[in-house]
Amino acid sequence: MKQRIERIQQKLKDNRIEAFLVTNGTNRRYLSGFTGTAGIILITVRQAFLIVDFRYTDQAGQQAQHLEVRQHGHDRLQYLADLLGKLKINKLAFEEKDVTYQEYREFGDKLAVDLQPVQGWVEELRRVKDEDELACLKRAIAIADEGFRHITSEVLAPSKSEQEVALELEFYMRRHGASGPAFDFIVASGFRGALPHGVASEKFIQAGDLVVIDFGAVYQGYHSDITRSVAVAGTDAKQEEIYDIVLEAQLAAINALKPGLTGAEVDAVARKVIGDAGYADYFGHGLGHGVGLDIHEGPRLAPKSDVVLEPGMVVTVEPGIYLPEWGGVRIEDIVLVTSQGCEILTGSTKHFLNL
Numbered sequence: 001m002k003q004r005i006e007r008i009q010q011k012l013k014d015n016r017i018e019a020f021l022v023t024n025g026t027n028r029r030y031l032s033g034f035t036g037t038a039g040i041i042l043i044t045v046r047q048a049f050l051i052v053d054f055r056y057t058d059q060a061g062q063q064a065q066h067l068e069v070r071q072h073g074h075d076r077l078q079y080l081a082d083l084l085g086k087l088k089i090n091k092l093a094f095e096e097k098d099v100t101y102q103e104y105r106e107f108g109d110k111l112a113v114d115l116q117p118v119q120g121w122v123e124e125l126r127r128v129k130d131e132d133e134l135a136c137l138k139r140a141i142a143i144a145d146e147g148f149r150h151i152t153s154e155v156l157a158p159s160k161s162e163q164e165v166a167l168e169l170e171f172y173m174r175r176h177g178a179s180g181p182a183f184d185f186i187v188a189s190g191f192r193g194a195l196p197h198g199v200a201s202e203k204f205i206q207a208g209d210l211v212v213i214d215f216g217a218v219y220q221g222y223h224s225d226i227t228r229s230v231a232v233a234g235t236d237a238k239q240e241e242i243y244d245i246v247l248e249a250q251l252a253a254i255n256a257l258k259p260g261l262t263g264a265e266v267d268a269v270a271r272k273v274i275g276d277a278g279y280a281d282y283f284g285h286g287l288g289h290g291v292g293l294d295i296h297e298g299p300r301l302a303p304k305s306d307v308v309l310e311p312g313m314v315v316t317v318e319p320g321i322y323l324p325e326w327g328g329v330r331i332e333d334i335v336l337v338t339s340q341g342c343e344i345l346t347g348s349t350k351h352f353l354n355l
């Protein structure tokens with residue numbers, strides 16, 4: 001974790017800026033290991049401070065031993081202003097995507113520095129996962145795989161409501177080590193499957209429904225994200241046709257995915273399969289996204305994504321087809337970009353299940 005701070009310090013030197021203020025909570029955790037919900041990090045070329053309030057001083061001291069932990073009083077901004085003065089900082093970089101306009105105005109009023117908006121300094125580091133992060137991600141994925149096995153063997157059936165399925169999934173995964181759900185689960189049955197983000201509703205599952213289930217677990221702050229589409233108590237030729245196209249698109253993208261390609265190039269592989277089958281207009285979202293301490297992070301796999309894939313990146317691959325009033329199919333795995341291609345980390349079956 002000390003290395004992460006050193007890489008930011010290198011960026012400061014490269015950009016001739018004296019200090020960097022980290023306000024984003026996920027970036028704070030990534031750089032410090034501190035899991036509290038408040039606090040700011042100030043990194044200078046030589047030092048790194050984690051500045052927290054009274055509630056967190058002890059915890060921060062234990063979790064972030066490579067930073068100097070400081071406790072601010074009732075006026076955090078005044079504390080920061082005084083510290084910047086003592087350190088003789090003239091130019092301060094801040095995270096432009098995280099700071100609100102109100103905060104920016106307060107910074108301008110109280111901090112006697114030249115404010116430099118910067119973007120993605122920490123997010124760029126976060127895109128490539130180290131061994132410890134991969135271990136957490138793999139655990140989060142394994143818990144989700146166990147959850148899927150549980151609901152397909154014991155829960156999914158006609159007369160269950162979507163909300164009951166979501167609750168069972170969450171309960172089971174928490175029982176098996178998840179600290180929480182990765183997001184509000186999508187359980188979209190029958191016609192609701194046409195909503196790409198159809199969060200579980202009061203609708204009851206009916207025989208013959210195709211059900212899109214998109215869910216994940218959090219383990220040590222790391223998120224898993226998996227989607228499967230299953231038929232409940234009966235299926236038909238149209239469901240099988242759409243399922244096969246989506247699966248073919250997903251496998252084609254996974255087979256193509258390797259370092260050196262851009263996010264747009266991988267997206268195009270899946271999009272071509274779906275387009276050739278005549279459903280281009282019904283796959284309206286990007287192919288995938290990075291996943292880690294945030295459920296959605298870089299790199300994106302999408303038509304406009306010029307980010308170049310590198311070994312160690314972890315992304316979802318999740319094409320879908322959504323037909324209004326009929327329903328939808330999405331299949332999502334998490335893959336690790338390797339030196340040669342990619343490795344699928346998700347273990348759940350992709351055979352078309354008819355439960």
Ligand SMILES: [Mn+2]
Pocket residue numbers: 225226316318332
């Ligand atoms: Mn996803």
